[in-house]
Each structure stands twice: as structure tokens, then as C-alpha cells.
Amino acid sequence: MTEVLRGNADIGCGDAFDFSNCARNITLETMGVKxxxxxxTGTTIVAATYKDGLVMGADSRATAGNI
Known part of the structure; x- marks a missing residue:
């Protein structure tokens, strides 16, 4: 839980997440692609991992007009 509260948890390419483009993004970064x-956007997103999975929540109501 402390990792979530800190806001700078290192998720990398670990077991809890399946980001298919993670390796691609790392390669692009080493090539200098910005x-x-x-x-x-005024949207709040929070995520927490636990032994068997991941929980994510979002407040996605548009309160600041169109983006």
C-alpha cells in the first residue's frame, strides 16, 4: 500500500502489469524518441496491486470543458 501512496512506485515491466508496448517504449526512449x-485533463486515476491482481479506479467526469 505504501508504494501506491508514494506516487512514484516503479512498475517497470513487472509481473503485475501486462503492458504489451513496454519493450517498444524502452527501445524508442533509447533511440531518443520523445x-x-x-x-x-482533470481526471483522477488510481491503481493498486495485490497478490492476485490489480484494482484501478477513475473519476472521468469532464468538469473542465472539452479537451
Missing amino acids: PPTMRS
């Missing part, structure tokens, strides 16, 4: 610019 990722897209982050944009604040």
Missing part, C-alpha cells in the same frame, strides 16, 4: 507532451 514521448508526447502530458496534458492535464
